[in-house]
Amino acid sequence: MDRLLLTLSTLAFVGALVHAIVALRAGTWKDNKGQWVLMALALALQSGFLYLRGEVHGRCPLTNLFEVFIFIGWSMVLLYFLVGATYRLSLLGLFTAPMVALLQTLALLSSLDTASPKARSLPNAWLELHAAISLIAYAAFALGCVTGVMYLMQERKLKRHKIHALFFQLPPIHELARAIQRLVLLGLVLLSLGLAAAYPLHISISNPKMIFTWCVWGLYALIAVVMWRHILSARQTAWLAVVGFLVPLVSLWIVTKA
Numbered sequence: 001m002d003r004l005l006l007t008l009s010t011l012a013f014v015g016a017l018v019h020a021i022v023a024l025r026a027g028t029w030k031d032n033k034g035q036w037v038l039m040a041l042a043l044a045l046q047s048g049f050l051y052l053r054g055e056v057h058g059r060c061p062l063t064n065l066f067e068v069f070i071f072i073g074w075s076m077v078l079l080y081f082l083v084g085a086t087y088r089l090s091l092l093g094l095f096t097a098p099m100v101a102l103l104q105t106l107a108l109l110s111s112l113d114t115a116s117p118k119a120r121s122l123p124n125a126w127l128e129l130h131a132a133i134s135l136i137a138y139a140a141f142a143l144g145c146v147t148g149v150m151y152l153m154q155e156r157k158l159k160r161h162k163i164h165a166l167f168f169q170l171p172p173i174h175e176l177a178r179a180i181q182r183l184v185l186l187g188l189v190l191l192s193l194g195l196a197a198a199y200p201l202h203i204s205i206s207n208p209k210m211i212f213t214w215c216v217w218g219l220y221a222l223i224a225v226v227m228w229r230h231i232l233s234a235r236q237t238a239w240l241a242v243v244g245f246l247v248p249l250v251s252l253w254i255v256t257k258a
Helices: 002-026 034-057 065-083 092-109 125-160 165-169 173-201 208-229 234-244 246-257
Strands: none
Touching (some): 002 092, 034 065, 065 173, 065 246, 125 246, 173 208, 234 246
16 A cells, blocks of 8 residues: 555656646646645655555654655655745746656665564654654755756756746746755754754764764755855856755665665
């Protein structure tokens, strides 16, 4: 049942992408509510998957890389609903849906979900909090990456004077630059809280999980300072948000296997 929910969720994300593309081509995007409905349906199905896994494990379903990927995808969609309207990123779902659908498809087709469920035990609240908040922070960095892609696409079209339906639905380029900064800051604050939650666990500083988590924190702290001091151009900081996400993405492989 859990894999069925995840498969249906993936199909809902694909449906949201197709619906958005059709609406853009037909010029009916302003009246488009179909994508929001499909994204909400996909989020509900993701939540069902995580609930069933949580019931099996008796804890937050973050026991292997398969579940970590799904949790990050769920967090991205949740943040999309929370920050999309706030930052006037009406097309954020168009870029988020295929990213989450691809993540879930790769997870479903892979052999990452091979670990057998561990025996139920009383969960450690600090450990659960540390893991969950840290992964939600990674989801914020992922949305910063997606927003960076949106910025670079719009800038490229402005330079080449290629204007079409997608261009007119994107927020002003300065709003995208501002949204990247806010998403990076949001992720950094959340990751700081996640690291603070790890303090009562007395985890060794030499633990690979903590080393890579601190490396991700240091990278995004540097990116935040660069953005705040305007050391680089908006285009360069957008590239930083896009390329920088490769670090937490790669670190997940090491952190979950350590």
